[in-house]
Amino acid sequence: MTTREQQRIETRGRIIAAAVETFAERGFHGASTREIAGRSGVTQGLVTYHFQNKDTLWREAADHVFSGLFTDIRGRVAAEAPETTRELARAMVRAYVRHVAERPAIMRFLVQEGHTDDPRIEWLVDTHVGQMHQHFVGFMTMAGVAADADEAVHLYYAMAGAGSLMFSVPALCRRVTGVDPGAPEVIERHADFVARLLVPDPPGG
Amino acid sequence: MTTREQQRIETRGRIIAAAVETFAERGFHGASTREIAGRSGVTQGLVTYHFQNKDTLWREAADHVFSGLFTDIRGRVAAEAPETTRELARAMVRAYVRHVAERPAIMRFLVQEGHTDDPRIEWLVDTHVGQMHQHFVGFMTMAGVAADADEAVHLYYAMAGAGSLMFSVPALCRRVTGVDPGAPEVIERHADFVARLLVPDPPGG
């Protein structure tokens, strides 16, 4: 690999990382390519050189944010080696919470873009969000955590919202509660809390 | 009241309504006063005339979004006339979900601004969000729904997130699930689902 290719990959990576942060903070319209350039230590012209236009940059940033969600959750669940269906379901919820806690940009991208039915939402659903939802609904219905597919939709948004909001508004959370949602012990407590909330102990004890 | 005063109030109201929509959709930086003017059927100069600058307009819009939360929830809870502490707690959760379902801008304002510790967040917490959180934590701890104040923080974000996400991303939700989060029956089902999730039946049955 030539030096130029290495340089290209590294620079693109820095720009994408800055783009993720900026789009998550300000949304597509609110983010400027100049700020993204500034954060990644390059000039605005170079951003256009590498990504043609703002829309393409947004897609690459979104790809970076959403990719690896499945793999990461599967890995985390496997590491816990759950033995019962209930423990498997809880492990999945915990894995999800930990994942979004470490990548709060996920939920911010969704909320920033999820209001209006534009091409970006279309792309996001077709590329990333759709299959995640299908898998979740399928599993939770099969595992008996949700009574049926209809209820699983409510369970899905309950988990996604309950698991992520705290990490999507870190400055607000710190100011209101004094709790730092970036602290590992807070993440662990929230993961466990939400897992027990969504997958409660059986009625018998 | 003179015609001019009526006109003033009515125009300001239209601008604020458009500002709420636009800020909720695009965030402070992404929203333009020109778009807000266009949506309310006036010119951009008039927005500045009535609200001096974008920051003041945002605060008035936020005030409009967050005001009445307490009153509305209290009214909805009273209308159900709950008799047990458990039913009271559930009624509060249902009231909260219904409220944010009909005013999804609430959660979008929080997510849009809650990331960075800027003056708007400071103002939002001091003016609206702080006391709401205090009341909730106090009640849920007292009612025994949360074990202690520490757990109540997690319960709070679980409720706020679980109860609102679906309504904060209506276009996304429709596209992913086919469910319309604006439909009254969907709101009712979600309110009931989240209430039972957060305030479960007692272990004994």
Added chain:
DNA sequence: GTCTATAATTAGATAGAC
């Protein structure tokens, strides 16, 4: 691959006519 310079567009805020 990166920068500087620039064109065309759009932003927020002000001034003046009515």
Added chain:
DNA sequence: GTCTATCTAATTATAGAC
């Protein structure tokens, strides 16, 4: 109270030097 016109600054995207 409302509109039009305008100023200044910031935006995206392009072109050309190195």
